[in-house]
Amino acid sequence: MNLKPFIDQLDLGIDETYRGDCPVCQGKNTFTATRSVGGIIFNCYKNSCEISGKSARSITLEDITALRSSKTIEAMLFFMSRTIGLVPTPSLTRG
Secondary structure, three states: OOOHHHHHHHOOOOOOEEEEOOOOOOOOOOEEEEEEOOEEEEEEOOOOOOOEEEEEOOOOHHHHHHHHOOOOHHHHHHHHHHHHOOOOOHHHHOO
16 A cells, blocks of 8 residues: 555654554554654554555755754754765764
8 A cells, every 4th residue: 555645645744643543453442653854754553454664755954944953853864874875973963
């Protein structure tokens, strides 16, 4: 089953999690999807369901703006280091 349309309609912001019924096995409240910088990780916790994975997601200007004022600035630095080769210095990652 292609979960992309289902995951796309969740419209999760960074660090937001959805929990609800699984779109594959219809398990009640067994499906979670969590958005992080660069993607959405999803999983069904029902023992008989094997749905899990990651859906790639580009970071948007709105994501960067939200990250600038949130506690997840370290997540943004990590994302940047992994995708464009920036390596944050220790002085940038310490409060």
